[in-house]
Amino acid sequence: MQKESALKNEIERMKTTETLEIAGKPLTLEVGELAQQSTSAVLARLGDTMVLVSVVLGKESNLGYFPLFVEYVERLYAGGKIKGSRWVKREGRPSDDAILTARLIDRSIRPLFPKSFKKEVQVVVTVLSVDGENEPDILSIIATSAALTFSKIPWNGPVSAVRMGVVKDNGNREVIVNPGGAELEFSQLDLVASQSVDKTLMIEAGALEVPEDIVLEALEKAQGENKKIIEFIEKMAKKVGAEKEKVKEDVKLSELILTLEKSYKKEVSDLIKGSIARESGGSATELVDRIFEEEKLKNPDIELDKVVLPSAIEKVLYQGVRDNTLKNGKRPDGRKPDEIRPISSFVSVLPRTHGSAIFQRGETQALTVVTLGSPRLEQLIESAEGEETKKYIHHYSMPPYSVGETGRIGSPSRREIGHGALAERALEAVIPKQEIFPYTIRVVSEILSSNGSTSMASTCGSTLALMDAGVPIKNAVAGVAIGMVSKDENYVLLSDIIGLEDFSGDMDFKVAGSRDGITAIQLDVKIPGLTLRQIKETFEKAKAGRLFILDKMLSVIPQVRREISKYAPKIELVKVPVDKIGEVIGPGGRVIKAIIAETGAVVDVEDDGSVAISGTTDEQVEKAVSWIQGLIREVTPGEAFDGEVKRILPFGAFVQILPGKEGMVHVSKMSHEFVKDPKDVVSVGQKVKVKVVEIDEQGRINLSMLMDDKAGGGQGRQPRGEHPLSMQFKRERQGFQRRPRFRR
Secondary structure (H helix, E strand, C coil), X not given: CHHHHHHHHHHHHHCEEEEEEECCEEEEEEECCCCCCCCEEEEEEECCEEEEEEEEEEEECCXXXXXXXXXXXXXXXXXXXXXXXXXXXXXXXXXXXXXXXHHHHHHHHHHHCCCCCCEEXXXXXXXXXXXXXXXXXXXXXXXXXXXHHHCXXXXXXXXXXXXXXXXXXCCEEEEEECCCHHHHHCXXXXXXXXXXCCCEEEEEEEEEEECHHHHHHHHHHHHHHHHHHHHHHHHHXXXXXXXXXXXXXXXXXXXXXXXXXXXXXXXXXXXXXXXXXXXXXXXXXXXXXXXXHHHHHHCCCCCCCCCCHHHHHHHHHHHHHHHHHHHHCCCCCCCCCCCCCCEEEEEXXXXXXXXXXXXXXXXXXXXXXXXXXXXXXXXXXXXXXXXXXXXXXXXXXXXXXXXXXXXXXXCXXXXXXXXXXXXXXXXXXXXXXXXXXXXXXXXXXXXXXXXXXXXXXXXXXXXXXXXXXXXXXXXXXXXXXXXXXXXXXXXXXXXXXXXXXXXXXXXXXXXXXXXXXXXXXXXXXXXXXXXXXXXXXXXXXXXXXXXXXXXXXXXXXXXXXXXXXXXXXXXXXXXXXXXXXXXXXXXXXXXXXXXXXXXXXXXXXXXXXXXXXXXXXXXXXXXXXXXXXXXXXXXXXXXXXXXXXXEEECCEEEEEXXXXXXXXXXXXXXXXXXXXXXXXXXCCCCEEEEEEEEECCCCCEEXXXXXXXXXXXXXXXXXXXXXXXXXXXXXXXXXXXXXXXXXX
């Protein structure tokens, strides 16, 4: 007991907890108690949402790049959930949302590591609790920033992140910090910004065609909130922070760079020319081998590292591109800073798909294909926060041949998932609501050739393919990537960057939108961030670029096609009163099964009364729609119908007056004369004129074939109580069954 008590006291002594209020909610960071063998660990809490971030510093790497690994681990227990699969209860591969969140964290912290730092760093974020109100992604970025700041790992942080929303109220827009779930539902903007005290490092945003000035206002307000959190982390670091490791300069790399600049300027210049038209620098391998052999012959005693040599060539190559752009105003391919590459587009390129388009800008080429399906084909997403469905889905694929290389083809990479999500978000604002266009929509972008901003090419191609498919999108959407080359206070913004400019430049700033405003943003930087002034100028460049691209796109297909493809399923949406859903489904599902069997259509009924009817032909859909409308239609006494006799019983006949709705014509209502057998008057399949006499308390419809004023009975009327079959009639209508006699 004494040992346990001593251990508990020691843990309490090591534990440090600090709290800061952000947007009216307490943010708590705790260190010292959990994950004690990691290099650094932080337990963070916002509301009832909690995450644990552990950071581990590994060994020195000889890969030639900084090996940073960020893993975002979702646990369903965080929301009190058990996996829905009957057979597998353990969480499997990371969900798309988990991968996207890991990318958010990576992009927020990577620019602030020293360029010469090459030790392995692994960040593991475990979601422990979610409250459905406070998003764990924002909390994860803050906790990761704190863990790195408190650790001995060299890192030029801290940074912080907030989510920004914009809600319209009585014509006025209100910018909200860290909006809750209810506020986000009505927000026109969902923006995550990772920032230092005075600069922005990462932006990920989706918007409902929001003007640029509103986004800038949100970023400016985010800066103020993030500054408070950064000061909070720095204050806590003075108590619990470790001394940072010193980063050694790579002497071999510096010497190789000097050698290349002195002896191989022309070769590197030729390499730049060869890299303009393709994203992959395949010709660098030959140059590496050549320099290695030549330098060995010149200086046999020199220790030349063939692993470091490619990095040296890359740095010299990129510096040449930067100097030429910044000092001489010359881009690698000869374009002006704001010039967009040549654009060509085609639609209806595939004969049997529901919509297709090819969008090409320079050497970047994307084939986008649209498939329309019934609402039941929606995607179900399971997470700790609950289940949700997606009716608009965008998938992105970039095979190795798109950059002229060989490679593995299999499950999508994190990059492919991220690019697909960006293109999906760019179009979400203009996708029609389900009640207007009741289809599940899947868009697939196949990147056939890549040299800069394939995600924005996918966005443009998606717009064209959706218009070709007849999807009534609100507005056409285009996107463009803006790059930057800077030194000290000087910088140049570059529209529509190619791959070489992306790799050698300081940022990749993608902005998508319509003529009315922004729909999506994604910002990555390689420097310690952008000022608000630089962001404003980028928005201006991006708007001019996307308007230019939109004009080119709309010259190919000016408006959405009026009809969907003949190969697409035909779908109609019928709204059924909630209290009538049971009539559509029927006891044990008998009615809906009969509709499906007889019409060949697929019928999907939602809890809110939305009924989607889909089929391969218009005839199938129309027949099912008429049937369902007949089931829910209220008939009133006195209405007349041209009905069809469906069944004949000894006491009368059942006549269908509407699809799925029948009424009874008693023998006493078939003729003014006495009718002994209904078959003497009607036959199955016969068309008869009937009038609704009454609807009884149980909703049953009584009909009459006597259309004159004496429809209630005439000279040949048989009193129900005295007719020998009257009791059988009542039992038939009430579903009565005679009990079997007991055997003695």
